[in-house]
Amino acid sequence: MKKNEKVLLRGSEAIGEAALRAGCRCYFGYPITPQNELPEYMARRMAELPGTVFLQSESELAGINMVYGASATGTRVMTSSSSPGVSLMQEGISYLAACEFPSVIVNIVRGGPGLGNIAPAQSDYFQATRGGGHGDYRCIVLAPAYLQEAVDLTYRAFDLADEYRIPVILIGDGMMGQMMEPVVLPEFRKDLPAKEWAITGAGKGPSRFVRSLLLDVHVEEAHNWKLYRKYQRIERREPQSESYATEDADMVVVAYGTAARIAKGAVRRLRDKGMKVGLFRPITLWPFPSKAVARLAESVGKFLVFEMSMGQMVEDVKLALNGKAEVELYGRPGGVVVTPVELSRILSRRYNAMQHEA
Amino acid sequence: MKGMKKVIGRPKYLKEVPNHYCPGCGHSIIHRLLAEVIEELDIRDRAICIPPCGCAVLAYYYIDVDMVEAAHGRGTAVATGMKRCLPDRVVFTYQGDGDLAAIGTAELIHSANRGESITTIFVNNGVYGMTGGQMAPTTMVGQKTTTTPKGRNSVTDGPPLKMCEFLSPLDGTAFLARTSVHSPKHIQKTKKAIRQAFQTQMNDEGFSMVEILSQCPSNWKLSSVDSCRWIEEGMIPQFPLGVVKQRQTEPS
Amino acid sequence: MIHKAIIAGFGGQGILMMGVTLANAAMREDKQVTYLPTYGAEVRGGTANCTVSVGDEEIASPIASNPDYLVVMNAPSLHKFQSILRKGGHCLVNTSLVHEKSIRQDVKVYEIAASEMAEELGDLRAANMIVLGSFLKISSMVKPETVLEIVDETFRRKSPEVMERNKEALWAGYRFFE
Structure with a gap:
């Protein structure tokens, strides 16, 4: 190779x-x-x-x-x-x-x-x-x-x-x-590098x-x-994360791993339609990139947590934002992988509802 | 003293600290034997002990070799990991009857079956010492413990497990012996068995284990002397002493 | 633009090999690509399928719930996948083993008797390469020359003979729809 x-x-x-x-x-x-x-x-x-x-x-x-x-x-x-x-x-x-x-x-x-x-x-x-x-x-x-x-x-x-x-x-x-x-x-x-703490026999x-x-x-x-x-x-x-299309976003999807791949596809679709939606992707789940997500809350009013579990990561997002922005969960029990098209429909409904309220 | 020759003293690798074991307990004798064998084989520099969960968990205060404490029952798995990384070290686990014959049975059998080049010192006193005298897998039928107040019932609790015999058919086991520390004669035999077990490992012949019948006066609710008698009369008929298996290896 | 293809048949037909070859060719052409096989208990029943996604932008999901292309090498695969094929999508059928028609009226169907063709070429096992060749013609997902390169590298060391036969089969399938 x-x-x-x-x-x-x-x-x-x-x-x-x-x-x-x-x-x-x-x-x-x-x-x-x-x-x-x-x-x-x-x-x-x-x-x-x-x-x-x-x-x-x-x-x-x-x-x-x-x-x-x-x-x-x-x-x-x-x-x-x-x-x-x-x-x-x-x-x-x-x-x-x-x-x-x-x-x-x-x-x-x-x-x-x-x-x-x-x-x-x-x-x-x-x-x-x-x-x-x-x-x-x-x-x-x-x-x-x-x-x-x-x-x-x-x-x-x-x-x-x-x-x-x-x-x-x-x-x-x-x-x-x-x-x-x-x-x-x-x-x-x-x-x-050698590890001086390693247990290898006492030697002399x-x-x-x-x-x-x-x-x-x-x-x-x-x-x-x-x-x-x-x-x-x-x-x-050590916190690590990726922000995608968040600069001018009104709503940010938070997702990791496979869910984040899907979410990125969905966000791209919505961007093509002119919706100001972004993606925040934690790369380290612990330490959770709390500061980075909290910084986004300075300009973003709504966070939608998409996870293939029924409300686990959403707790960390809420802890990180500490009431600074609205946090909603879109959880899907594992097994069925949502398609980007399906997710984009869900996101666009939430996005439109948010715009409507505003 | 003048005219007198020193014939016995503290082994070099038994640390000069008072131990925490109860009066009459077999652990301190076994610790001493280990320290003596390590000195005689000159392996202190490369010996690694995996102490157990149980009364002997504090073995690192007493025996002067490197040690890594293992979770309850997992000694032989930890030893496997260490020995595979450091094949020229002498790695041994020190385990009680609950650790080895109950919660750690799977790890023991598979380590033995793989013929891991490690040694297990199995202290069998037929009772859970540190947790306060509950039934062990090696408790005698009829023996009273805090969880068998009417005595162990072979129908509901099963009979005591004979671990040496259990491991003996496995191809990976090279040396299996059962000894006791209830009399000076048996203590010497135990030392010989430990030595042989270590040598088995150093010759890379396979898995070796010494099962040592050991007295626990506190949990047996017996005096030290009666404890020794109980081993002789109560335990040995169930757990016959001797070399259970010694694989003959072709001289190379 | 991203195009997705599901290739399906039974174990032993070289289904996954078709997918991996296609994915390797896409990588060689510097395209974005993912390959996803079915796995676990599902494959124990003897069916095999994989999804290949190729495009010029990052691929979000390697799964195709609405594929652009469907390659069916046996009848159960037609039953299983024909309903999810995108409207206006392309369905390539190995008629040697699929004796029924697709129920879909809104897709384009291509038929090839790959097993018979492979036998004519002297190796029944080359049927997958014939179909792959046809697929390349129909889909333009990757260039046939790139696939030939991959086939060359995959088989040259194992058996130059098999390599030549596979190349021949690939071209035969490609030309069938010219």
Whole structure:
């Protein structure tokens, strides 16, 4: 493959290849549709790359704990799953957060609750952005909408995980995992910085330990303060979003991932008809780009949250706007992917009603 | 003292701190044995211990090697992740009966079946120690615990699990032994088994486990002496001691 | 402008390969393109279909709920998809396996007995390439030369023979509607 050459890749393969190029050396995971192409790709590809470990675990529970073990040694490691499997991983993610072990977890979200179905959905927003497991912690959550972005964010996820020593969740859906789009792949990372905290055997030095059991209440409190300050730092530095056609917009649609793709198509249609509608697309779901959306509220009176879940991200939009603008939800339960045409009809009705009221 | 030879002392890699274990508890003996074996095999620099959830969770205060605490039951999965990244280290889990034979059974079986080159130190005292004396998967039939006030009923609770025998048919297991720490003779045998288990790992022969019958006077509601007698008379008939499996490997 | 095509048939007919080849050619021509196959439990029943979207602007949805083109390689695919084809859209039918007519009066239907043609060429498996060739002629989505390039790259190393046969099939299908 030539440098900067476009290649047509399936979403799951694009994510896998980007991870390997980011220096990911271990993959642990358990098959679940619709993300099986990712472990299959890793199994194939890692067999060609010396010094890498691919292991199909006996469960998601075991898989995430293998991630924990590998991460403890300072190795770049990832796992992937889909909603029910990610639920099983929550215990391990809580421990990863507590012990500050960097890791990358891909969630190709499917419909739920329960076994649900394998169609695209965004119903794991709360689980991803609110920590997900027990305890007071957060994971960085990245939500690509295009495959090139999935590649770039996967690559970046490993750096973020190491920089902040935190689990990073890359969230997508079956459509993104299965579809193909041209992408340009980044170079293989070389010379990753050593991790002085890694547990690799004491050598000649003093022995060390990493734990999350902190029986002394003051020690536990101090640890949680430390985590909290780290989360604040991330909230200051790392929010990412895209604004599209928002400069003169009267109404802004807020959507992420697949929903944002659809919304952009719908917004383009409305713009063609002269309606002043824009799109705000959070790329990081946590930290939520609150400041950026709040800035829009200086000129935009109405925000319409379009999500493939029944009112999850809308809470973050409301928190960010804090009453500065009207917020309405257009939620669709996962499974049926609305078309841009259908969405543009809905948006235009809301837009016209708003103009009428004004 | 003049004319006297020092024949025993604190092992080099057992930290000089008082431990938190109850009087008569087997954990402190097992810690000591581990420290001795680590010293004798000269592997302190490359040994990594995965302590459990349970009374021995604080093992990192006592044994002077690198440690990563695991979630309840997940020790062998964590060990798998570590060992796959660091194949030249000596990685061992330290697990109790609830950790290993109840909540972590799946992880154990699959790690063993894959023949992960790790060692598991399985402390079997037939009761949940840290949570206050509830039934363990290895509790004896008829044995009273806080959740089996009338004694374990084999019909409703099932009989005790024999983990060494359970793992023995798996191709991935290279060394499985059951020992006890209720008498000096058995303590020496336990040390020998731990040593063999580590050597199995260092020779990359496959999964190794030492199941150690260990006394828990506090939760058994017995004196230290009676606890040792209970192992001899109550537990050993159910959990026979000895090497359960030692895979013969072809000399290379 | 974005054009969407659904290609449908049963597993083993090379349906997904047609889609991927088309998508690769579109990428080669620097067009915006997405390819979306059906996945999961749906494909276990032996049916296969994929959607290819090609255009000169960013593609919002890779799904086609109202496609411009429909390529049907077997009868169940006609039943499944004919109703969603855009009014005035184009329906390309492999009459070797579809013995009924589309119920749609408001679309343009193209018929080709691809399996028979493929047999004449000496390889039944080349039927998909014949249909792909016809599709290129009907749709002008991408240039046939670009598809030939992709076919060349895909098969040259595997088997030059298969490559030549596929190229031949592609042209045969293309010329059929000239």
